[in-house]
Amino acid sequence: MQPFHQRKVALIVCVLLGFLYPNFSRAQSNQSTYSLQQLIEVAEKYTPAIRQSEAFANAATAHITDVKHEQLPFVKFNAQASLGSANAVNGTYFPMGVVPSTSGSITNRQNYNATIGDLASVYSEYDIYNFGLNKAKNENAQAEASLANAALAKDKYQLKIELAKLYFNILTYQNLQRIDKQNVKRYATIDTIIQSLARAGIKPGADLSQANAELAKAKIQLNRTNAQLKEALQTLSTYTGISLDSSNINNRILDSEVVFNNLQYDSTEANNPMLDFYKSNNDYLATNAKLLKKSYLPKFTLIGSVWGRASSYAGSNQFNAIGTGLGFQRYNYAAGIAFVYDFMDGLHKKDKLTEYKYELKAGQEAYNQQKLNFDEANAQADLQLKLVMDNLQQLSVQKKSAHAVYADKEAQYKAGMVTLIDLTNASFVLYRSQVDYLDAIDDWYAASLSKAIATGNLDNFIQSVK
Template identity: 40%
Template sequence: MLVLRSKAAKMTAYILVCISPLLSLAQMQSVSLQSLIDSATHHLPVLDQKRALVKSADAQVDNVRHNFLPSAVVADELTLGTDNGVPGSYWSFGIIPSTSSGIRSSNDYQPAFGNIAILYGQYNLINFGLKNAKVEQAKMYADVNNADLEKEIYLLKWQIAKLYFDLKKNTFQLEVDAQNVKRNEEIYKVIQAVTRSGIKAGADSSMALAELSKTRINYNQTLGQVFQLQQQLSYLTGIPQYNLSVDTTAKSDYNQSVQAILLQSDSAQNPLTDYYEKQKKVYDATEVLVKKSYMPKVLLSASTWARGSGIDYSGNFKTDPSYGLGYQRVNYMAGLTLSYDLFNGVHKRDELAVSKYNAQAIDYALQQQRLALQNANAQANDAINTANKNLQEIPVQIKSSGDTYNQKRAQYKAGIINLIDLTNASYVLYRSQTDYVRTLNDWMLANLDKAAATGNLDQFIQSIK
């Protein structure tokens, strides 16, 4: 008798250990799918990185516009040097100072002060559409960065939704496993009572205990999967793991909420394809820019300058600095400059070829993405049809298996059947409940994949309460 009480105490303690995580999950405040997504979109650093790139691309648009502002340079230069020059021309190396007018037969090492001030401005008067082409290309790059951010968020929403439904499935399964443990506990108690009465042999008690242990193992494995999914969601959303619990009370409301969505078959607005379409527009804009970049350039230039020198008009060097530091002459000049590189045709052809093949490559990538989404949509439709058929059959399966178990349980207590028949009935009921959980999850995931493939992911998520 003491042994039986000891075993009962151990089993009671084990049940409390198994059920306590489930109770703690039930006590948590349930989180919705939308709240998980909202947290994730403000938590992950990779999204902040994408947002910073979007801002950088927007700033580049202003930078391109400002590159076409007129240039205006003001400078004033004071000098002290000699004035010995010779006739002749040379290529300037950028380090040889300019010496003008000082052509004489002898070298004169006497220095003199000099002063020059200049105001110079230049404006690209006619750019043949180059400015607009550069600005348009910068805008297209900004659109690509924004589309990349939207694509990253879209994939994140898809991933979180899958994890959410997997967590819901495993939480459902945890309830089923807990019921299975409780059911096998009851079977074990019945067997003990029947064994003590002498109706059944003691071997049945050992077999029932082994089956009970197996159900506990299944429960522990499912509980571990729940914790792993919670940890993964915690990583993506920043919500502590112990605050992540899903509502499992409304198992039949999803059908109506999802069927209320008019899922489109058009994926034109899908962020997964929009990203490639924006990239294609970049290469289209680049092709226009290449054509405009090799047009002639018409520049308007204007300058005024003042000059002072310590060498007078007779070639005499003045030692007084005031002769060289003041301004003695003022000049101005304006002009139009037309420039064109005779080899522009070659460079233009080469760059257009590069742009053309880049555009072709991204167009193939766009076609591949559309094909993949069409395939995902077709597979989702097949999965939805299969799950719908199974969901119609499962209620019959669960009711029949439940009735069968209750009958077998009563028959075993009466000594009409053996333990194998009873455990088989219990297993069929457990399998029916598990099939319901799996099929419901398959149905939700298939609808999720269909919504994501057709660009209706946000609408789908909003329908999940």
């Protein structure tokens, strides 16, 4: 029997990282059964991939405050005391950062006498007007935080999808296990009947050998189902960090009463975290482009400073005692408005905006493709649901008829009216009808889940699974 759906390897790898965290050691289950909603709530707290996304979202939210604080005026305090010569020359040079400034008399010879001086200053800058750059920065930070939270919601949505598929896999394997046990019991009963008839000389020993072979085959199928169920439970334990066995999952019989409990699906796009992520990404790209435009505009900056100086050099080759250069001798202040603009910014802005234009187009097409995929999945799910509903009535008749045929063949075999082949064929038809019916229920869950995912009704669907 095919599993419900293939599970994504990448997310499982992330879940396996949970074993590296000692504070999240695997716990034994302390309650009898878990609903799908309860398992999801546990997994969201335990899974490292979700905790990682939460950390990214928190970092993006913290970045909003950081951006706002960056817009405050900066105030720098500098102080120094220096010892050196004071030989000055005429001329002009561009500042090179590491070239010290020298203040002294211009003389006709080199003087190596040492002077000492100190300097302290407070310098401040504040952009009083930058043509909306600060607003663009704030909007960009908000969009980045929204994108990070949308990514978190998307990751949780994908985790719910994986757990829902796994949960329905387990339900299917539990019901298949029940069917396989019934099949083993039937062949064990046939084996017992043949042994009694063989000892009475009514049936040949060959029938007993054939019955033993069919019983062994049924047991092998049961062993396979048991292994598949254990593997699915182990994977679920990996997601949740809880040691689970079959008794912890509601071992209900999947039947038509569950199937006919249809949900009403709201196809509003806003309910789908997968689409919300692409929308948020496009909003973020748009704010990037706006921020870029604003960053290349001129700005008006208010600047101001106060400072004090002292020096042991008095000028005219008069070098006072070194101690006189400590302690401020003169104080000054200055204030002004600066206008800054790079005339090449227009060219740089044009190049960057061209890049952002295509990035935004790519983001919009990614959204359109995801929307198209969901529309297709929704349409396919509707077709599958209709097919399942049409088939269930026939499968129910098939299953009841197969039960009746097997009961008749068993009685006829005891009376010597049919061969063992007729009886085993009837047993196989009954087993196949039970499995086919279970497959139809499984298909209904698969299609319903697919429709819930595509229409953004996953939470409602999960809550309906009691």
